[in-house]
Amino acid sequence: MKHSRNLHKDNYPLAQLVQSYPALQPHVLIKPDGGKTIDFANPNGVKALNAALLSHYYQVKFWDVPAGYLCPPVPGRADYVHYLADLLAKDNQGVVPKGNTIKGLDIGTGANVIYPIIATRSYGWQMVGTDIDPVSIKSGNTIIASNSVLTSHINVRQQLEPQHIFTAVVKPDEHFAFCMCNPPFHQSAEQAKAVSQRKIQNLIKNKSKRGSPVNTQRHSAALNFAGQSNELWCEGGERQFIQRMITESRDYANQIGWFSSLVSKKDNLIHIYKRLGELGISDVKTVEMAQGQKVSRFVAWRF
Structure with a gap:
């Protein structure tokens, strides 16, 4: 079940989305049963759908991202934001705190700045996004500057020391209510490419079963839309990244309330809990989220 405050609990209202974002119309397909859908293997269609969702709901x-950069699904990203809001509510007499007195940090915000957008448009929070990639920073700044509803609420910073996560981007006098992160989850470029290829093949297979036309050129293009290297993989994958994040979080215990990160692979939880335990961190929450049949989760901790 999606979070109760997630605006995307139901199916996509394509007619309303097209009205909000007419550029979505060419990507709307008619299914054999007469219903309407989007070709989710077409990167341009997926990007148009995201732009329509952000226009209609937020x-x-x-909103745009450079070719080859991650185009994340908005509904699933919204769940992470809303469940983090629930954590903040527990320290606020059960009420989700709203407004610009709440400041959040998004580690690895990407070219899409999805999390800061959803957070500030849902709750009015101030958000800082960080990334090691200069193209992502430029893209994020373009999105922010192009939308008056974002300009006074979000800023992005380039992490010039990739070996660090908080160091060099969190200022000495800054305080954040929380930080969030969607870490690179693959251990190598080869692993990331293999997973992308499997996803495309599954999309082709499902379309064939439904009797829908298959455009192999579009499906091949989707492989190039799967994300940049720093978005998809790092040495040691998400396990090592999160363990490094936990270690460095000790130095920012007085500046950040809740630390958190998505954990894509359930098998990594035991290693994450072990590292938290080694540092004597006992206030730990694991929150599961479901999007259809896909179950994801994030781990949050504080000192």
């Missing part, structure tokens, strides 16, 4: 009238 009043973001310009």
